[in-house]
Amino acid sequence: MINTQTIVREPFNAQSLRAQFPILSRTVHGSVPLVYLDNAATSQKPLAVINAIAEYYKHSNANVHRGGHAVGAEATALYEDARSVVAGFIGAQQNEIVFTKGTTEGINLVASSWATMMGSSLRGRSIVITEMEHHANIVPWQMVCERTGASLRVIRVNEDGTLDLEHAKTLIDETVSFVSIVHVSNTLGVTNDVRVLCSMARDAGAFSLVDGAQSIVHQPINVKDIGCDFFVFSGHKLYAPTGIGVLYGRADVLEKMPPYQGGGAMITSVTFEHTSYNDAPIRFEAGTPNMEGAIGLAAAIRWFSTLDRSLVCEHEHALSLRMISDLKSIDGMRLLGPGVEHAGIASFVIEGVHAQDLGILLDEQGVAIRTGHHCTMPLMRRFGVTSTARASIAAYTTDQDLDAFSTALLRTVRMLR
Amino acid sequence: MTIEQNITKMQHEFDSFPDWEERYAHIIAVGKGLAPYNEEYLKDEFKVKGCQSQVWLHSSINGGRVRFEAESDALIVKGLVALLLRLFNDRTPKEILEAPVDLVSRLGFEQHLSQNRANGLASMLKQIKLYALAYSMVKA
The missing domain is CATH 3.90.1150.10 (Aspartate Aminotransferase, domain 1)
Known part of the structure; x- marks a missing residue:
């Protein structure tokens, strides 16, 4: 172990x-x-992470959540332990953590599944982002708009690099269904007041997502304190391997969202007539997940927490x-x-x-x-x-x-x- | 001198620089010495795809010989394209088409330049050959 x-x-x-x-x-x-x-x-990786991945393959590699042999059970325990380490790191519950490929997949997952959940009610509604978003927090929402008839609103950036919060106030009104904002800009390095923006979203009855790709490594994160519905980040900017990321989704919201992809593990039963889906977060993890990635991420967080x-x-x-x-x-x-x-x-x-x-x-x-x-x-x-x-x-x-x-x-x- | 001979000459020239600083100082100087580019041709249709910086390449043919003009907003890339033009300017389309395609690696650019810059250079070379191909077809 x-x-x-x-x-x-x-x-x-x-x-x-x-x-x-x-x-x-x-x-x-x-x-x-x-x-x-x-x-x-991307960040470089400490020996603690490199060794944890090697150890996993030397001792504990088997597919997770499938079958009951000893090594499989051990791998599953490690994978789920990683989920709890991540949950602890950002102040979430274990069932609120979905493992993804990275920030980009996390945003795409939310955009796609949330839009499906909202269905035709999105016609004529708005989605708010900012002028400083990474393409990964622009394009998925443009795709949602195309699909649903919603429109995109963009909060302006001031000359000094800060977000125009007055403009945000005028944009985030009762016609807005989603607010998706970057926490720390990957270009400017500016930290946005995501607590205030998420609270504006809440007051307008909108969902909120915070892109934490850059913030996760530079400041302690507590998702409950931020008050967002979703928070996404990648492992590889946090001293962890590439190809693993995290989507935090508030439990009651995740539970209502339909799956993003279909496949193994995300179901409870499949017949050719009907398939019933597993509970969140497993529902969002179709196929064999990135086990070494999750374990490497847990090792990175443990290592980081020693500092x-x-x-x-x-x-x-x-x-x-x-x-x-x-x-x-x-x-x-x-x-x-x-x-x-x-x-x-x-x-x-x-x-x-x-x-x-x-x-x-x-x-x-x-x-x-x-x-x-x-x-x-x-x-x-x-x-x-x-x-x-x-x-x-x-x-x-x-x-x-x-x-x-x-x-x-x-x-x-x-x-x- | 043939294009082939010119490549060899240029190869020797590059090998003679003692360090990266002199090598780049040379490339930058060649770029700065490039003939002024006609602003009329600063259009998307003359842009070379596959480069991180903007590169424009325009060509014309006169008396069977191809004349290239180029411009870039980045100095090193401008120097590299200027080096290519030294090889290919005032050549016939046939000569250009027959020039070796491995010239980017032969000039040692691959070891001196990182992969994506060598790729950008390969894109410029491809564009030069495409112009030559077009001229050779018009003639036929």
Whole structure:
């Protein structure tokens, strides 16, 4: 059986944390040390996670929820234990946790099943999103609108990068059926007041979803405290494997929603005339699930919980401030969302320098950042840019990383001007 | 000199740079030296697909020889496309069509550039060959 390792709190030290992430000591382009600042795209994985996956395959691999042999029972216990670990991590009940492939699938699942549940009542109704949404929180709702005759409303983003809450107030009225909003913008790093927005949704009689893809790793999350009906995130941005994600759905809402996909495990009985569906959350997990992913995610959460979250937050906050101030010192720098507190993410353009050139030359110096539109094309248009460079930090990021980034950035800008 | 010989020459030139900084400084300088692009051709129909930055490629034929003009909003890509134009400008459609398709890897761009940039370069090469193909068909 895989470890239920005891939780020991240790003082936070990013440098010693790095020893637990083998990839961070590798080099690129020959012998250039890797400076990994693309954490908003995906985080690296600690040994605790890598080992848990290996252990699972060495000792406990069998299909879950099917048949009663010993290893199958053990795998099922581990998988369901992972569900309870996730539930505990975000303040939910175990039956409110659906395992998905990731944030994108979580939103698609909700959009599809919720719209089916609402049926023809959605004609003439509205769905509210924001101008800073990732494409994954735009396109599924456009598809719902096409299917049902509902229309999309978009809350504006202010020049300083914050959400226009006055505009939100005017948009979220009694004709709105769903409000789907990002918690922390993957492009701007701004944190939205999701409690207030979910409360506006509730007052209007609308359902709400919070896209927690970026927030899950940078702040403690309690879904009951946020007051949302749905909360989605991916494992891979939380030091866990790729291909596993979480959909939290309020128990009474999930119970009413029809399945997303049909297949094994999600049924109680099947005849050619009629199929009855299993209860939530299993109803939403058709087919053999990502067992190693769920177990890896539980290992990541357990590992993360050995750290003092408040110290991690302080560390990341201090690094964010330093990163922003380093960036601001560069001539011709334009930060997107200049007025916000950046949750470990900074998106920028430099006058006279194309983001792609910047990315290429930083990469030659070992610095991994992201360049492009970050799957937020409407937000790019809002700020009148086609692409930006984005640097993003994690708990294992150090001041040395930022030193290297700063030096490489100055050298790069010199080369390009 | 044939296109083939030019590729070899360019290959040697690239191998002679001691480090990434000089290699890129060269590419950037070549990009900055590219002839001004006619703004009339900054249209979607002249855009090369498959590049992260915007690249426009326009061509014309005069006396049986193809003339390319290119533009990009990114400097390194502009340099790379300028290098390609050095190889292919003022060649006949036949010469262009017969040029080796593995030239991106032969120039060592694949080891110097990451995969998606090499792909962008391959897209430009494909577009150059498509223009040549079109001209060769008009002539026939």
